[in-house]
Amino acid sequence: MQQLDEDQTDCLSELINVAYGKATARLADIMGAFATMRPPQIAVIDRERFRQILQQACLAARSCYLARQIFRGDVSGEVVFLLDEISATNITGYLQAQLGPDNTDQDDVLLELGNIVTAAMMRELSLQMEAHITLGEPELHRLITEPTDQTTASGAFDHVIKVETVIEFAEQQVRGRIFILTHGHCFEWIRQALDRVLNDLPN
Known part of the structure; x- marks a missing residue:
């Protein structure tokens, strides 16, 4: 499995930090509450570790x-x-307190939350890397046992970029982990894109 070198890892971490930060700001704006994000931790793992x-x-x-979303391009x-589950309960409970329990179905809340975070992050990340992508419709799955290939497409991909952070939202902690799953040839494209970003940096 291919890996990123130190410079590429630092570059990707910074790009994702900016992209995830904008996703957090988007979420806070929609929810009408202040949110902060801890610096994300980045790692490249294989599908078995995923x-x-x-x-x-x-x-x-x-x-x-x-919350799953396909991207192509x-x-x-x-x-x-x-x-x-704790994070899901925290965010749903906050919205129910704001809007009333009759207006906030938990699955709808979590699907929209996942869509906001992943779509905003992927669009910003693709913009920074000069990649053209389109996003598919999001899906939500609740896992109560070991996940299968029906709930994740891990069997179809061999590289996984793990992004782990905590969003502190309205005095509640929402621990979110994002995984970007892709193929070997696409991962190589990502490496080359990171090199282009690094080469464009001022000396």
Whole structure:
């Protein structure tokens, strides 16, 4: 499995930090509350490690939630937003307090949350890397047992970029993990795009 070198990793971390920050700002604007984001931690993992992380998330809580979205274009793959049950309860509870329980179905809230975060982040990231992509319709899955290939497309991809951070929103912590799943040739495109970004930096 291909990896990023130190400069490429630092570059990707900075790009994702900016992109995730804009996604957080977008979320805070829609929700009408102040939100802060801890600096994301970035790692490149294989699909087996990705499945292990999902399995551990299921075992650590009664359930967790996956918001999935396909992307296609210069680089293609799938972006997955993973929320543990506590985070899902926190964000839903906040919205129910603001809007009333009759106006906030939990699945609808979590699907929209995942869509806002992943779409805003991927659009900003693709803009910075000069990639043209289109996003498919988001899907939401609740995992209560070990995930299968029906709930994630991990079997179709061999490179996974893990982005882990905590969004502190209205005095509630929302721990979100984003996984960008892609193929080897697309990962190579990402490496080359990062090199272009690095080469364009002023000396």
